[in-house]
Amino acid sequence: MTVFRIRTALRTTVAALAFGLAGATAGLAQDDGISVKITAYAQAVAETIGEDEGIAAFYRARGFDPIWTGSSDADRARRLALIEAFALADDHGLPRGRYDPDRLMERLAGVSGGRDRGLLEIELTRTFLQFAHDLQSGVLEPGKASSLIKRKAPRRSSEELLTLLSTQPPESVFRMLVPSSPEYTRLMQAKLRLEHRLQHGGWGPVVPTASLRPGESGNTVVALRNRLVAMGYLQPSLSATYDGRIEAAVREFQVDHGLEPDGVAGNTTMREINTAPEERLRSIMVAMERERWLNLPEGRGQRHILVNLVDYHAQIIDDDKLTFETKSVIGHQAADRQTPEFSDVMDHMVINPSWYVPRSIIVGEYLPLLRSNPYSVGHIEVVTASGQVVNRAQGFSQYSSRSFPFNMRQPPGPNNALGSVKFMFPNRYNIYLHDTPSQHLFSQPVRTYSHGCIRLDDPHDFAYALLAKQVDNPESYFHGILNTRRETRVNLEQPVPVHLIYRTAFTQAKGQVNYRPDVYNRDAAIWRALANEGVVLRAGQS
Template identity: 35%
Template structure:
């Protein structure tokens, strides 16, 4: 008796596969054998991709076109579209995409498409395994995909209704691949200058070359072959500099030429690396969250599923990398103490105290027990402590010169990383902001505190300012915890639709490239 618990009369095709045929196929294609067998068992071995008339279904055509587009625009991998499936489809195209009734190729074509779905879905929608991601220092929990449920959705819904289980950013980057694919076929000679700097109003043959390059890249809207440095070129340069992480000063210098000389092929590879990372993140992020993109040195604040505002951040210097992970902001701490971390204690504070007993007082620091009780620093024999044997805590008192500034934002984690204010405001004006010991300094701490506490009527702007400038540490538990993602994306499309690139500040791109492409 046929099992109708999974599919209604309208949801399956009359044609059925012989279970022995399925088993024989799975002897040679074993990668997803369990999934394939379960899929057909649940639908009582009815076809999913080939109609009663031998015609490929609309959904099959949509799936094949999806794979062919990915293969064409950079995803050159046999798992994206296998050679047997490609050959089968090319043959069908020559024969009008139709199999003759009783055609012996029909069962193979049907099973190839199902096997391909699992291979493609795991490659394109899931990416590397979780273990591989962790070896690449990525600790944000991976999204989970029910591939069997997704296959049901693809074969039963109209092709136009199928939604790929990927983050919107993935689709935006994939669209950019198509544009770069056109540029890759063009000659991309290196632009070379004879002077250190070129400014508005000047004339030079190099200026014409820069105009041409910026026009190809979409930054200069109207083609201009003249050698004059025009106001339009100034604007185009600033736009390009801004979206590639350069200081937007509107001048032609070596840093600009270096960025313009990066070939489309190199940029395609950079996009593919970041598409792999984006496969790992939730397809539908929460409506409200914080995102720190380490290579962009930015904090992005999202509300109601769109960017609300953003600000500059300072992240860990190479060797003291800010960790890639996710959590929830639970506390805002006003006028915080700063507990000196072990590394700084060993390499900075203890040597300073051995040289000058007045160091702690000058830094507004104190020694306390684990429970916060005071310890007389003058009574300690500092020469006998090397760091690991120091039994107390050294902390900096609240105040304007506190290393954490006037407020910090906690999402307790094993890496001891958090967001915080800083007295060193000048560093936010630097272009490459890798200066911290791993924590993230925020250029707009008051705005972030107001945003996090905006649904709590007891916290007015005035009260927040008073608490930030207070002399006593004050913990505030958020009524609504906010997800925070510390990410690493060197290629992304911004809220204005511009393709952005950033430098690989920690070398993570190079490691991932070796995994994806087999080379550095």
């Protein structure tokens, strides 16, 4: 149903509702008709408020006066804005069936009497709150989709949302519910464009070959050319040869998909080129849901650190602009080594850090070696709880993973697992950013090698960028401490929020949507959860 038809139909139902209420009032007893009507309405409201204290507090504070089912211009405007907003739920990738505007319009047209009006009042309130929460902070509870998504949807209170609605123009309230980040806006635009493309044939046939190279000709090159044209990477042409224009388009495509931009459509590149547009649309819709989870009331921070795990990069963002970026390595795909998603605040760095080996690594990797040879892993100290080094001559064969009483520590040095600096945002998951001696890993396209912490390719430059806010010469300051070879904590005078996110689809201010593989299969789990809630692809509709 178009917005115009909704407006016309809703105005009709508004008139019918006002007429019905007037007729119901006229039919009541002459002596106290109005009081009987109000009592029936208020009793129905009170009975159906339920356990939501926010709804109860809101209606008690206003003496149970309605915000939807009254005959005032303000009530009519709220009803109209509500149904119009529901009609746009598909644009935001929300489960439209949760709100069912057609059924609500039928209820509005058929209401009769005070009690029915009271029941409808709370039904409209609950449906509004469901929609407001879904749009503003997400359809799902993040942790239910994956145990390693350590977030809570930033839900606003029912009373806050209802008070806002009752005191502000309803159209502006519904606009305020939409996440305001540029990323959400661009993702939604990309969703609408891709849906339009799907309605007009998608990206056409897949390229029927595993790989192609510059200089080749024939029907498979034509298929590649046509698909790149449909995707927006190439201007239409009649060339049947893998020429310079196709090579440049492939190179651009590779950059947008996190691949080595060599201009050759090899196996991996061809697999990405042949990925169905419906799959890309699912990635965009999941990214929109994830963006709603980050729609924090306090914002993300004027300066903040953003780590998109599956893009293998860490960024510093100042006033919504990228000011520093470096490659990263994240946790391995094994379930016990994956990097979790969460937000916290970085408040210090440690220069010349010691590595205190996590208990899981001690008992899972090092203890079996120590039991066989007490002098193995000699670069790491075995220490007591108080930090005293243990004499290895006593052996360790008598200990099990449960009874091993010691810790393990690697002192500062050039071969330390944490390198020369670590960046701390203290959290219950023991995750932090750090240097690494294993620099060769940053040349790999898929960088899932750590035990969960995030390794940085340019940790010194990262440190300079952070320290520049508090010292005049951050490079000199940093190296002055580094050269002491002593473990030193440096507090950040202005702590910086850190957001570890996971986006297989993300946008740029200019250019195409970027896509990355779902290395932890978390987006697949989120899509299944969204589908279970009634979210559908709007592909192929006319």
